[in-house]
Amino acid sequence: MTPCFLKIPDGLKRYPLVGIVCWLAALVGAHAAQDVRLRVWSHQGQEAENHAVREIAEAFNAAHRDRGWTVELSFFPDFQYTEKLAVAAAARDLPDVFDLDGPLVARFADVGLLKPLDEFLSDAERADFLPTILAQGTVDGRLYALGSFDSALVLYYDRELLARAGVTPPVEGQGWSWDEFVKACEKLKTAGIEPVALHMNESADEWFTYAFSPVVWSAGGRLIAQDIARVRGELTSEAAVRGVRAWQELFARGFAATDPVEPDPFGQGRVAMDWSGHWMARGHLATKGDRLGVMPLPSLGTPAAACGSWCWAISAETKQQEAAVAWLRWVTEAETGVVPLVRANGAVPARRAAFAHFPEYEQMPYALFRAQLETSARPRPRTPFYAMLTHRFAAALRDISRGADVESRLRKAEEAVQRVIDRKRPTKTAEASRP
Amino acid sequence: MTAWEKQASRRAIWFLLPALGMLAVFVAWPLIRAAWWSVTDADLLATDDAHWIGAENYSDLLRDPRFRHAFLNTALFAILIVPLQTLLAMVLALWVNRPEPAWRWLRTVFFLPVVVSLPVLAVVWTLLYQPEQAGETGLINRLTSVFGFADRAWLRDPSLALPALAAMSIWQGVGLQMMVFLAGLQGVSREQLEAAQLDGASAWQRLVHVVIPSLRNTIVFVVTVTTILAFRLFVQPYLMTRGGPDDRTLSLVQYMYETTFLNLELGRTCAAALLFLTWVGFLTWLQRTLFNEEKS
Numbered sequence: 001m002t003p004c005f006l007k008i009p010d011g012l013k014r015y016p017l018v019g020i021v022c023w024l025a026a027l028v029g030a031h032a033a034q035d036v037r038l039r040v041w042s043h044q045g046q047e048a049e050n051h052a053v054r055e056i057a058e059a060f061n062a063a064h065r066d067r068g069w070t071v072e073l074s075f076f077p078d079f080q081y082t083e084k085l086a087v088a089a090a091a092r093d094l095p096d097v098f099d100l101d102g103p104l105v106a107r108f109a110d111v112g113l114l115k116p117l118d119e120f121l122s123d124a125e126r127a128d129f130l131p132t133i134l135a136q137g138t139v140d141g142r143l144y145a146l147g148s149f150d151s152a153l154v155l156y157y158d159r160e161l162l163a164r165a166g167v168t169p170p171v172e173g174q175g176w177s178w179d180e181f182v183k184a185c186e187k188l189k190t191a192g193i194e195p196v197a198l199h200m201n202e203s204a205d206e207w208f209t210y211a212f213s214p215v216v217w218s219a220g221g222r223l224i225a226q227d228i229a230r231v232r233g234e235l236t237s238e239a240a241v242r243g244v245r246a247w248q249e250l251f252a253r254g255f256a257a258t259d260p261v262e263p264d265p266f267g268q269g270r271v272a273m274d275w276s277g278h279w280m281a282r283g284h285l286a287t288k289g290d291r292l293g294v295m296p297l298p299s300l301g302t303p304a305a306a307c308g309s310w311c312w313a314i315s316a317e318t319k320q321q322e323a324a325v326a327w328l329r330w331v332t333e334a335e336t337g338v339v340p341l342v343r344a345n346g347a348v349p350a351r352r353a354a355f356a357h358f359p360e361y362e363q364m365p366y367a368l369f370r371a372q373l374e375t376s377a378r379p380r381p382r383t384p385f386y387a388m389l390t391h392r393f394a395a396a397l398r399d400i401s402r403g404a405d406v407e408s409r410l411r412k413a414e415e416a417v418q419r420v421i422d423r424k425r426p427t428k429t430a431e432a433s434r435p
Numbered sequence: 436m437t438a439w440e441k442q443a444s445r446r447a448i449w450f451l452l453p454a455l456g457m458l459a460v461f462v463a464w465p466l467i468r469a470a471w472w473s474v475t476d477a478d479l480l481a482t483d484d485a486h487w488i489g490a491e492n493y494s495d496l497l498r499d500p501r502f503r504h505a506f507l508n509t510a511l512f513a514i515l516i517v518p519l520q521t522l523l524a525m526v527l528a529l530w531v532n533r534p535e536p537a538w539r540w541l542r543t544v545f546f547l548p549v550v551v552s553l554p555v556l557a558v559v560w561t562l563l564y565q566p567e568q569a570g571e572t573g574l575i576n577r578l579t580s581v582f583g584f585a586d587r588a589w590l591r592d593p594s595l596a597l598p599a600l601a602a603m604s605i606w607q608g609v610g611l612q613m614m615v616f617l618a619g620l621q622g623v624s625r626e627q628l629e630a631a632q633l634d635g636a637s638a639w640q641r642l643v644h645v646v647i648p649s650l651r652n653t654i655v656f657v658v659t660v661t662t663i664l665a666f667r668l669f670v671q672p673y674l675m676t677r678g679g680p681d682d683r684t685l686s687l688v689q690y691m692y693e694t695t696f697l698n699l700e701l702g703r704t705c706a707a708a709l710l711f712l713t714w715v716g717f718l719t720w721l722q723r724t725l726f727n728e729e730k731s
Contacts, residue, residue, distance in 0.1 A: 082696070083696050086479050086480060086695075086696060086699060087479075089479070089480045089481075090479050090480065090482050090701070092483075107480070107699070108480065111478060111480045111481040111484075112481075113480060113481075203674075205677070257568050258568075258591075259565065259566065259568050259588070259591070260568060261562070261565065261568060261571055385698075387696075387697040387698070387699075388693070388697045388698050391693065391697050394677075395677060395678065395679050395682075398591075398677070398679055398680070399679055399680050399681055402588070402591050402680065404680070404681065409681070412681075416501060419499070419501075420698050420700075423495070423700075423703075424698075424700070
């Protein structure tokens with residue numbers, strides 16, 4: 001017996017040509033209804049996050065079937081995603097919409113690869129985004145990228161381990177001054193407890209710039225004079241050197257490991273404090289429960305926090321502008337994009353409207369994540385030279401943690417970066433060095 | 436040339452065409468493009484906007500302390516590796532060159548690291564080199580401490596990092612050269628060896644006067660290939676030291692990677708790559724000439 005779906009209707013048996021013509025017509029018709037295929041690229045994150053992006057795309061396609069818009073998603077492993085984008089740009093084969101890491105926006109915008117987004121965003125919409133998200137996507141006063149979520153960097157601590165060493169944590173929401181932090185480390189070390197985990201085994205350069213730029217900022221320094229692209233004299237400014245010296249002391253005095261092996265010694269209960277991000281919050285809450293405390297990073301003067309994450313941008317050459325803008329809106333809209341993504345990856349929602357869906361933001365540690373992003377967080381430098389800057393800065397920090405001389409090592413780093421800048425921007429730098 | 440030969444050579448062109456076509460598309464054309472870009476200020480993100488800048492990329496590279504540094508590091512790496520790896524490969528090959536099946540097993544063991552993915556080995560060796568941290572010590576430091584040596588931070592000590600990478604690379608790569616030597620050893624004439632033995636030559640004399648001269652071509656091949664591979668050093672420092680400490684393990688290929696994907700300076704990268712190609716070509720030519728001269 002033939003299964004019914006293989007049975008050909010009698011009419012078609014008699015007139016096969018009619019059948020083929022009908023079938024072709026149906027195909028063409030279907031094609032006409034879906035004539036806009038939007039190419040969207042995304043880095044491959046954790047599986048849950050990829051799954052969420054796929055579902056968001058399906059929902060988008062379902063909602064825009066009448067317009068005939070279909071998002072075609074491609075994922076690429078995140079350790080080579082940036083290279084993939086660069087090669088695609090070289091081949092003039094960038095997709096209509098893609099996500100990229102926040103600090104790279106400036107480089108892509110600099111060569112005109114991104115479409116400015118200002119005109120597509122109402123004031124009300126703009127006001128609903130966290131200020132850090134807008135700052136991260138803004139280069140030379142124009143908005144080029146928008147994220148669905150942001151990140152936060154804090155100092156977690158174990159109340160019981162601090163109490164055992166006789167250390168009193170600061171009041172909720174407040175951070176320590178650097179001196180208080182160092183004193184706490186001393187007490188912990190005397191009590192035989194390893195004071196703080198700084199995750200120096202992170203293989204990515206970005207951890208170092210992300211996690212330790214706040215030390216330089218809080219001391220009053222900066223990594224680059226962004227507007228004139230000058231690094232020389234910035235990394236070795238008095239403030240920056242003071243910050244990095246203070247940071248180096250943590251290793252020199254044995255408060256933090258220079259070459260840790262374990263990824264999470266704090267969660268294992270071996271270390272009292274954890275200099276880490278929002279991504280550890282779920283895990284730490286699960287293992288520590290009420291013992292978990294959280295505070296802003298210790299400050300050398302002005303409190304400074306880190307922020308920044310992946311964000312979406314539209315290719316300047318897209319021929320599907322309307323659909324591209326619709327997708328970008330969809331994926332950064334609280335209900336349709338932000339909530340499902342944040343549920344999946346545990347990051348901080350980029351939209352104020354989305355926080356209502358996450359009651360945990362009423363409490364610590366989540367409340368601190370949001371508070372920092374609303375007040376003290378700064379994006380990493382938005383300069384076309386960021387990739388080299390972060391690479392050299394991270395290499396310098398690695399060497400400095402292991403005892404290299406702070407000032408001469410930072411000078412070497414800034415010289416290497418400045419040489420690249422001078423090569424590419426002889427005019428701008430020459431103007432800037434004029435008195 | 437007879438008519439038949441003429442016809443045959445005309446036909447040969449058709450058989451050569453596919454191969455020539457592939458060479459043209461995948462070797463010649465990229466080389467021409469690279470040569471063109473190397474005299475422009477091409478940016479990887481905006482290749483259409485490239486301007487002719489003459490030999491500036493080349494002169495700037497030769498003046499760049501970081502490029503020179505990368506070159507010296509890589510050259511030092513090659514100097515460490517080429518003689519040691521060649522010698523070790525030959526010794527291993529002589530050792531395991533026996534017909535009994537037990538030796539086949541040993542050959543497999545020596546060859547194994549060649550087959551395993553290099554990034555995996557890089558992670559394993561990073562752990563092996565680990566100095567004491569929170570009560571855990573890498574195997575190598577534990578071994579050296581048995582002989583009374585102090586704990587060393589192999590990969591972050593500026594004077595030890597490159598030798599440490601070289602040791603790991605020799606261990607990883609020596610199996611391949613051993614196999615080449617083994618193949619070469621099969622070509623050593625049994626009659627000559629027996630004749631030498633009958634004449635009363637000792638094992639050492641047989642090695643020096645019979646085996647090594649017969650291996651001459653193999654040695655030339657191994658030295659050349661090892662040199663080229665040594666100059667292509669990238670994965671080990673990129674994963675194990677990130678070019679540090681203090682740029683002591685920055686290699687030429689890593690420099691080119693940085694120039695391409697961090698600075699996105701396509702023109703400069705092409706210039707560096709062509710300099711690199713010229714240098715490796717020169718070395719290969721030099722080695723072949725030196726060895727051939729000895730022959731005459």
